[in-house]
Amino acid sequence: MANREKSDREKNRFSARAARYARVGANVGTVAARYAGRRLLGGEADRVAEASALSLALGRLKGPLMKVAQLMATVPDLLPPEYAVELQKLQSEAPPMGWAFVKRRMMAELGAGWEKKFAAFEHHPAAAASLGQVHRARALDGKPLACKLQYPDMQSAVEADLHQLQWLLALRRRFDSAIDTTEIAKEIGARVREELDYRREAMHVALYRDMLAGIDCVRVPRAWPDLSSGRLLTLDWLDGTKMLTHKNDPLDARNRLATAMFTAWWFPFSRFGVIHGDPHLGNYSVFTDHGAPAGINLLDYGCIRIFAPKFVGGVVDLYHGLLHGKDDLIVHAYETWGFRNLSRDLIDTLNIWARFIYGPLLDDRVRTIADGVKPSEYGRREAFRVHQALKQKGPVTVPREFVFMDRAAIGLGAVFLHLRAELNFYRLFNEAIEKFSLDRVSRSQQAALKKAGL
Numbered sequence: 001m002a003n004r005e006k007s008d009r010e011k012n013r014f015s016a017r018a019a020r021y022a023r024v025g026a027n028v029g030t031v032a033a034r035y036a037g038r039r040l041l042g043g044e045a046d047r048v049a050e051a052s053a054l055s056l057a058l059g060r061l062k063g064p065l066m067k068v069a070q071l072m073a074t075v076p077d078l079l080p081p082e083y084a085v086e087l088q089k090l091q092s093e094a095p096p097m098g099w100a101f102v103k104r105r106m107m108a109e110l111g112a113g114w115e116k117k118f119a120a121f122e123h124h125p126a127a128a129a130s131l132g133q134v135h136r137a138r139a140l141d142g143k144p145l146a147c148k149l150q151y152p153d154m155q156s157a158v159e160a161d162l163h164q165l166q167w168l169l170a171l172r173r174r175f176d177s178a179i180d181t182t183e184i185a186k187e188i189g190a191r192v193r194e195e196l197d198y199r200r201e202a203m204h205v206a207l208y209r210d211m212l213a214g215i216d217c218v219r220v221p222r223a224w225p226d227l228s229s230g231r232l233l234t235l236d237w238l239d240g241t242k243m244l245t246h247k248n249d250p251l252d253a254r255n256r257l258a259t260a261m262f263t264a265w266w267f268p269f270s271r272f273g274v275i276h277g278d279p280h281l282g283n284y285s286v287f288t289d290h291g292a293p294a295g296i297n298l299l300d301y302g303c304i305r306i307f308a309p310k311f312v313g314g315v316v317d318l319y320h321g322l323l324h325g326k327d328d329l330i331v332h333a334y335e336t337w338g339f340r341n342l343s344r345d346l347i348d349t350l351n352i353w354a355r356f357i358y359g360p361l362l363d364d365r366v367r368t369i370a371d372g373v374k375p376s377e378y379g380r381r382e383a384f385r386v387h388q389a390l391k392q393k394g395p396v397t398v399p400r401e402f403v404f405m406d407r408a409a410i411g412l413g414a415v416f417l418h419l420r421a422e423l424n425f426y427r428l429f430n431e432a433i434e435k436f437s438l439d440r441v442s443r444s445q446q447a448a449l450k451k452a453g454l
Contacts, residue, residue, distance in 0.1 A: 187400035195302035217295035240285025258421030277404035279411030338399030
């Protein structure tokens with residue numbers, strides 16, 4: 001009987017994956033075929049129309065492929081700019097599960113009589129995302145809770161979507177070989193698969209509670225193990241408002257929020273080699289103190305990247321190399337990250353992007369992140385110059401560890417742009433890397449990971 005049930009589950013997973021392949025293939029394949037056909041026949045690409053069609057096709061699918069698409073849109077130069085603009089418009093909300101379905105899913109995760117484990121559990125989701133939905137609840141002791149329940153058969157959907165991602169990136173490499181996306185695809189796949197494991201996410205929560213203990217401007221919820229499973233994660237409910245509702249607040253309030261964001265990302269990275277790889281607006285909220293914005297709530301811990309201490313050392317080395325004009329330190333940093341076959345021309349090309357990313361951190365004065373550049377144009381000139389140079393001298397293989405580091409920097413920059421914050425980013429960064437050493441990061445990381453169970 002057990003073997004039959006296992007076989008039935010495997011058949012159901014295979015059927016679900018096959019159906020997902022069909023839907024993805026029909027929607028995305030038509031767009032890709034149109035693009036490839038035009039290129040093979042020597043026609044000019046209508047990137048705006050193609051990007052709009054791809055965005056529409058992905059929007060119909062919902063689910064993890066939308067998450068992957070949004071992630072791809074934030075990795076600089078991975079996609080043509082017209083595609084990135086369209087894919088960033090995608091909304092990651094999938095159709096919510098109805099109450100009858102939720103009850104069955106909750107029973108599967110917590111067993112019969114699961115409702116007796118809560119004082120209250122709201123029927124309608126408070127939020128819906130690409131892999132699951134969140135319900136407000138109340139613990140038996142009265143504490144407010146957030147219960148994130150994964151949609152059914154997400155593993156099959158993720159594998160189907162990642163398969164299509166490989167196909168789309170292979171098509172991209174064939175017609176535009178400036179960047180070899182092989183390692184990028186591996187990194188995206190690894191992180192998206194990790195997000196399916198809510199037990200791992202609970203350990204990430206414990207890790208961040210430890211790393212950010214004593215930092216008042218960032219709040220981390222507590223996980224509730226007895227009310228969680230591999231596909232159900234129950235956390236403290238943290239009240240807060242959306243970040244963008246504060247974009248017209250007084251400057252000191254906006255600066256306070258920007259400083260909290262900077263601290264939440266750079267402190268764990270510089271001290272522990274850990275970074276939150278998804279600074280998406282839905283992954284944090286703003287808490288207040290006496291009616292004024294005081295800091296941020298970190299809400300989602302699915303996409304966490306843990307780096308070897310030497311990678312963190314590369315980030316610090318590149319900073320000092322750019323700051324003091326030390327080419328040997330710059331080259332050492334790129335090699336530490338995993339860039340290979342570094343010629344003078346390739347180093348100069350990588351430095352274009354590095355100087356853009358590090359620019360605010362190298363400038364010891366109060367400034368906005370864009371410093372006079374229009375937000376809509378921020379980074380575009382540098383990305384274009386890098387792409388043109390790589391088309392002539394490439395391809396370059398981007399190391400997989402670099403992907404989410406770069407994405408976090410771009411995502412944070414977008415928040416600072418929205419807030420129009422005016423800060424001395426140089427001083428904030430130097431405070432973060434104060435007393436930096438590889439041994440210190442290694443010891444801190446080992447202790448924190450062990451305490452969190454990772």
